[in-house]
Amino acid sequence: xxxxxxxxxxxxxxxxxxxxxxxxxxxxxxxxxxxxxxxxxxxxxxxxxxxxxxxxxxxxxxxxxxxxxxxxxxxxxxxxxxxxxxxxxxxxxxxxxxxxxxxxxxxxxxxxxxxxxxxxxxxxxxxxxxxxxxxxxxxxxxxxxxxxxxxxxxxxxxxxxxxxxxxxxxxxxxxxxxxxxxxxxxxxxxxxxxxxxxxxxxxxxxxxxxxxxxxxxxxxxxxxxxxxxxxxxxxxxxxxxxxxxxxxxxxxxxxxxxxxxxxxxxxxxxxxxxxxxxxxxxxxxxxxxxxxxxxxxxxxxxxxxxxxxxxxxxxxxxxxxxxxxxxxxxx
Amino acid sequence: xxxxxxxxxxxxxxxxxxxxxxxxxxxxxxxxxxxxxxxxxxxxxxxxxxxxxxxxxxxxxxxxxxxxxxxxxxxxxxxxxxxxxxxxxxxxxxxxxxxxxxxxxxxxxxxxxxxxxxxxxxxxxxxxxxxxxxxxxxxxxxxxxxxxxxxxxxxxxxxxxxxxxxxxxxxxxxxxxxxxxxxxxxxxxxxxxxxxxxxxxxxxxxxxxxxxxxxxxxxxxxxxxxxxxxxxxxxxxxxxxxxxxxxxxxxxxxxxxxxxxxxxxxxxxxxxxxxxxxxxxxxxxxxxxxxxxxxxxxxxxxxxxxxxxxxxxxxxxxxxxxxxxxxxxxx
Numbered sequence: 001x002x003x004x005x006x007x008x009x010x011x012x013x014x015x016x017x018x019x020x021x022x023x024x025x026x027x028x029x030x031x032x033x034x035x036x037x038x039x040x041x042x043x044x045x046x047x048x049x050x051x052x053x054x055x056x057x058x059x060x061x062x063x064x065x066x067x068x069x070x071x072x073x074x075x076x077x078x079x080x081x082x083x084x085x086x087x088x089x090x091x092x093x094x095x096x097x098x099x100x101x102x103x104x105x106x107x108x109x110x111x112x113x114x115x116x117x118x119x120x121x122x123x124x125x126x127x128x129x130x131x132x133x134x135x136x137x138x139x140x141x142x143x144x145x146x147x148x149x150x151x152x153x154x155x156x157x158x159x160x161x162x163x164x165x166x167x168x169x170x171x172x173x174x175x176x177x178x179x180x181x182x183x184x185x186x187x188x189x190x191x192x193x194x195x196x197x198x199x200x201x202x203x204x205x206x207x208x209x210x211x212x213x214x215x216x217x218x219x220x221x222x223x224x225x226x227x228x229x230x231x232x233x234x235x236x237x238x239x240x241x242x243x244x245x246x247x248x249x250x251x252x253x254x255x256x257x258x259x260x261x262x263x264x265x266x267x268x269x270x271x272x273x274x275x276x277x278x279x280x281x282x283x284x285x286x287x288x289x290x291x292x293x294x295x296x297x298x299x300x301x302x303x304x305x306x307x308x309x310x311x312x313x314x315x316x317x318x319x320x321x322x323x324x325x326x327x328x329x330x331x
Numbered sequence: 332x333x334x335x336x337x338x339x340x341x342x343x344x345x346x347x348x349x350x351x352x353x354x355x356x357x358x359x360x361x362x363x364x365x366x367x368x369x370x371x372x373x374x375x376x377x378x379x380x381x382x383x384x385x386x387x388x389x390x391x392x393x394x395x396x397x398x399x400x401x402x403x404x405x406x407x408x409x410x411x412x413x414x415x416x417x418x419x420x421x422x423x424x425x426x427x428x429x430x431x432x433x434x435x436x437x438x439x440x441x442x443x444x445x446x447x448x449x450x451x452x453x454x455x456x457x458x459x460x461x462x463x464x465x466x467x468x469x470x471x472x473x474x475x476x477x478x479x480x481x482x483x484x485x486x487x488x489x490x491x492x493x494x495x496x497x498x499x500x501x502x503x504x505x506x507x508x509x510x511x512x513x514x515x516x517x518x519x520x521x522x523x524x525x526x527x528x529x530x531x532x533x534x535x536x537x538x539x540x541x542x543x544x545x546x547x548x549x550x551x552x553x554x555x556x557x558x559x560x561x562x563x564x565x566x567x568x569x570x571x572x573x574x575x576x577x578x579x580x581x582x583x584x585x586x587x588x589x590x591x592x593x594x595x596x597x598x599x600x601x602x603x604x605x606x607x608x609x610x611x612x613x614x615x616x617x618x619x620x621x622x623x624x625x626x627x628x629x630x631x632x633x634x635x636x637x638x639x640x641x642x643x644x645x646x647x648x649x650x651x652x653x654x655x656x657x658x659x660x661x662x
Contacts, residue, residue, distance in 0.1 A: 150633065151578045153563075153576040155565065173508065177505060188609035189615070193568060193569050193570050193615065194569060194613055194614055194615040195486045195567055195569060195574055195614060196611075196613060197611050197626070197627050198609065198611060202606035202607065205629060205630065205632075206606065206627065206628065206629025206630070207629060207632070228632060228633040229633055230578050230631045230634065232484075232576035232639060234574075234576065236567055236568075237524060237568050237569075238524050238525060238526060243526055245563035245565065247482045247561050275529070275533035275537065276533065278519035278520065278529065280527075280529060281528070282526065282527060283524075283526060295528070296537065297537065298536060298538060299536065300561045301536075301538070301546065301559060301560060302560055303561065308561055308563060310528045
């Protein structure tokens with residue numbers, strides 16, 4: 001790959017920092033790197049490959065001369081600035097949900113649907129973090145047995161909300177330890193020693209956006225418009241890495257040994273499934289790790305052709321920064 | 332009810348302490364109270380209704396003259412001593428899993444199957460805590476619409492494991508805050524800022540005993556041998572109260588308004604379901620509360636006649652001490 005002129009929008013956020021790390025770690029061929037953020041964060045200096053780079057405010061000239069722009073800002077920023085980046089000749093990989101379901105915008109997990117990336121019109125979308133982690137195990141099973149429907153419950157880390165949520169969990173824990181009340185600012189309720197069945201905003205049908213993303217993005221990424229899915233997304237007092245409990249029904253009877261085999265062969269996924277030795281995926285172990293892990297694989301007792309399983313992955317890596325860089329590598 | 336001579340086996344444990352509190356709070360007619368425990372705990376003094384009572388070692392004469400013995404010790408203790416208590420004329424309410432599935436032993440949640448208590452032969456069993464919490468919402472829906480199958484994922488507090496697990500979570504959090512490594516003794520892995528898809532021991536089919544209890548006890552309590560259920564039980568870093576995410580399929584199409592109505596009328600259950608105001612059940616709110624709570628009620632998107640819901644309850648109360656005393660009140 002020829003070295004690219006790369007811009008990162010939202011460089012100072014939790015995912016932005018991971019992006020710098022992933023680009024360096026994977027030796028992505030960077031000809032030049034431009035770090036962009038809101039005026040509030042401009043002037044900060046971030047390290048990349050041994051160099052300090054000043055963060056610039058996002059503006060009209062930001063994308064001139066750039067080949068690639070990785071957006072890791074909100075949907076509003078993406079909607080406003082991604083088309084401008086494309087107009088200036090850059091290809092955009094966007095982490096927000098702004099373009100994910102738009103026709104003509106490939107929504108890509110390279111291990112699953114790399115071919116879709118070819119058809120881009122300037123913008124490619126990175127999937128929702130929980131969706132990405134769950135699909136890393138569901139996709140190979142879908143190929144082997146034909147996925148019909150999924151029942152999912154998530155256990156999502158606070159870093160999925162951002163740096164302020166990490167700080168809030170830390171502060172609440174230390175306030176409680178000191179006998180002080182734990183105040184909540186980022187979440188509507190205390191997250192320390194609690195769980196909240198509430199990730200993203202609620203819709204009319206009683207599901208949150210996060211829960212619906214799994215259904216809609218899952219259909220697009222798997223190229224399976226008939227997929228059915230019901231999900232409950234829950235925030236848990238974990239710093240990093242999401243976990244998902246899944247019951248999945250298939251067209252064909254999934255042989256357990258064959259299921260294990262297709263999971264073992266899938267790139268980016270590791271089987272960690274030896275309950276007798278207390279071995280199963282856990283957020284603490286998956287944090288900071290590129291590979292997602294799957295375990296607790298067993299026949300589902302309430303489905304005819306079903307499997308129950310437990311998947312875990314670092315949502316800042318496979319769920320965000322790593323996947324975004326992997327998409328860029330496809331281009 | 333005539334005052335009863337009451338013995339509590341396992342009085343010094345987490346549930347034992349709750350039992351004393353529940354008996355006093357509900358003004359259970361206690362003629363005399365005998366607190367029993369292992370020789371290790373004998374001699375400790377516990378308060379009940381303003382009096383201090385010495386804990387006695389469990390022994391041959393422990394149940395002489397007792398009308399009621401509430402066991403809150405392990406299955407081994409129950410198996411050895413419950414029949415002796417019955418032989419001495421006491422009725423036993425046992426919190427362990429030792430007798431739950433035995434024919435002739437009623438397994439009772441008074442709001443659901445109080446009538447079953449009549450047929451006891453000296454021993455009545457108190458259900459598994461997670462099962463009890465989940466069934467408090469599933470039972471009224473079953474009556475109204477006919478439950479076919481359930482997909483469940485739990486979020487279980489450390490107090491379900493006992494006092495040592497509470498201490499372990501507290502210690503790990505403070506060790507980590509001080510920059511010390513968090514060692515695990517009660518659980519096989521760190522529970523602070525982590526989740527473990529592992530509650531109770533694993534069986535041959537890949538499910539844990541806790542996960543199978545939900546199926547087998549659910550069938551018995553609902554009087555529904557054809558019920559199907561698939562569960563994943565997960566320990567979370569919460570001190571008290573269990574939560575369960577459920578997808579439930581019914582024989583008849585469940586009308587949402589009707590479902591809400593039967594849930595609202597069910598004793599011991601409270602609807603807490605106003606997502607627009609961030610109102611939903613949470614462990615932190617349910618801890619120390621007799622009533623279980625249900626919320627996040629919505630049509631299940633992956634089932635024909637299905638509902639998705641989220642239930643939460645204090646597993647030391649409805650899941651143990653409260654339910655045991657309620658069973659005793661039926662006698």
